[in-house]
Amino acid sequence: MDQENLPPHVIIFPLPLQGPVNSMFKLAELLCLSGFHITFIVTEYIYKRLIQFTNIHSRFDQYEGFQIKTISDGLPEDHPHSGDQFMQLFDALRSKTKPLFKEMLTCGDLRHVTCIIADGIMGFTCDVANDVGIPIVYVRTVSSCCLWVFFCLPKLIESGELPFHDDDFDKLVKSVPGTEDFLRCRDLPSFCRLGDISNIYVQLYKTEGQEIARAFGLILNTFEELEGPMLDQIRSVCPNLYPIGPLHAHLKTRLGAEVGSSSEQTSSNSLWEEDKSCITWLDEQSPRSVIYVSFGSIATVTKEQLLEFWHGLVNSGVMFLWVMRPDSVAGKDWEENVPEEIKEGTKKRGYIVGWAPQEQVLAHQAVGGFWTHNGWNSTLESVYEGVPMICWPYFLDQQVNSRFVEAFWKLGLDMKDTCDRVIVEKLVRELMEVRKEEFLKRADDMAKLAKGCLSEGGSSYESLKRLVKDIESMAVKDELERPLV
Structure with missing residues (x-):
């Protein structure tokens, strides 16, 4: 194919964490289905985990013009890359990865780039794009x-609402238009509680509006019927929005259209090894009888929190499937301190795995509830499958998401700032038994809207x-403006 007749070539550069990488691989495949050539950039650490636990290469081999390029994240090889050290990662990306990214775009190894799609929290990508004269579209993989x-x-x-002046975390927040009647101080991102507006997290995120306005547009993993009021607020700052979510379902819908039938779960972008034996266990359970428990790829709990959760689950009498990552509990000796009564209770009505194929689990007819950390991918997957939620947010955006789940969308119960076996037992029963039909009806209505937004x-x-x-259009414009050789 002549250089002039090649399709648009898009660079995709996600924030190197499980959630953003997962959703941006879905975006990459959607653009591959549109005939684009894609260069997907991941850090070396992420790439090693991808090739260890996924079929990423064989999956994308079918798309002409797709390639993965690796880049250093600037951290030492022995760095744990855990969520509580996010700022170390971010600082290393900004100081050490930025020049490597510019070198990658200018060294001549890549064919001409039409545009860059990068995570909007990585403002250095826009600096580089402007330096080399390539249009950039941002993606934000958090909720709107x-x-x-x-x-x-x-x-x-x-x-003056930040920093907080007292410990009344239930006070309503008045300076976030559109949320004045339900958003409380405790529902703001976790770093807002630190009491210091010079904190590095506050300084990083308070420039989001200015940063995102620099790009040609903003891609969001959401849909109008779910977050329309918030999208309208964001348009006041960044008018050119592309809400194309839920990305995981959008991709499955397009793949299904390609083969003429609904697309099954055939691949994974997980950075953890999935234990699919849990699907066999779910097959043996009654419809909507199981609560699925997973706090994502980053959250860690103390031994004390773990035991409170565990007691509450067992005491609820509800069947449960629990994802317990090898690194999800702080400390080394917690397994020795698990009381016999909850071990026995788990044998009767529980199943524990190190990691699960989550999309497949949430789509299973046996699952009637999801106890989640409310990462945005997990929240959207639950919304799409019509599964009500119990919310126990860990950090950052999850505090906001959990409040919207309970107070705005009415899709579940918010348990933030709580770790007590009695409350766990009460909320599990409320979701799975007492108000089961109410929550399932509301979740089913929202799931129908989620599916409808993806149809033609x-x-x-x-x-x-x-x-x-x-x-x-960028490709055409670029072709017209490129000087003749």
Whole structure:
């Protein structure tokens, strides 16, 4: 194929964490299905885990023009890459990965790049894009409701609502337009509790609005019917939005259309080895009888928290499937301190795995509830499958998401700032028994909207079509402006 007739070539550069990498691989495949050539950039640490636990290469081999390039994240090889050390990762990306990224774009190894799609929290990618003259579209893989809170941080500081002046965390927040009647101090991102507006997290996120406005547009993993009011608020700062989520389902829908039938779970972007024996266990359970418990790929709990959760689950009498990562509990000797009564209770009605194929689990007819940390991918997957939630957020955007789940979307119960076996038992029963039909009906209604937005003419379907058209227009414009050789 002549160079002039090649399709658009897009660089995709996710934030190197499980959630963003997962969702941006879905975006990459959607753009591959649109005929684009994709260069997907991951850090060496992420790449090693991908090739260890996934079929990433064989899966993308079918797409002409797809390639993965690795880049250093600037951290030592023995660095744990854990969530509580996020700022170390971010600082290393900004100081050490930035020049490597520029070198990658200018060394001549890549064919001409039409545009860059990068995580909006990595502002250095926009600096590089501007330096080399390539258009950039940002992606934010957090919820729009949390992103809007980030945009409002300067207003929260200016109004005096940050830092907090007392310990009344149930006080309503007034400086986040559209949320005045339900968003409380305890629902703001976790770093807002630190009491210091010079904190590195506050300083990082308070410039989100200005940073994102630098890009050509903003891709969001959400849909209008779920987050329309927050999307309208964000458009006041960044008018060119592409809400194309839920990305995991959008991809499965398009793949299903390609083969003429619904697409099954055939691949994974997980950085952990999935234990699929849990699906066999679920097959043996009654419909909507199991609560699925997973706090994601980063959250850690103390031994004391673990035992409170465990007692509450067993005492609820509800069947449960629990993801307990090898590194999810702080300390080394916790297994020796598990009381016999909860071990016996787990044998009767529980199943524990190190990691699960989550999309497949949430789609299973036996699952009637999801106890989640409310990472945005997990929240969207639950919404799409019509599974009500118990929310126990760990950090950052998850505090905001959990409040929206309970107070705005009415899809579950928010248990933030609580770790007590009696409350766990009560909320599990409330979700799975007492108010089961109410929550299932509400979740089913939202799931129908999520599925509708992906069909032809639906809001996310049309946003993706517009994104593809805009990138194609960039390619045409670039071709016209490129000097003749």
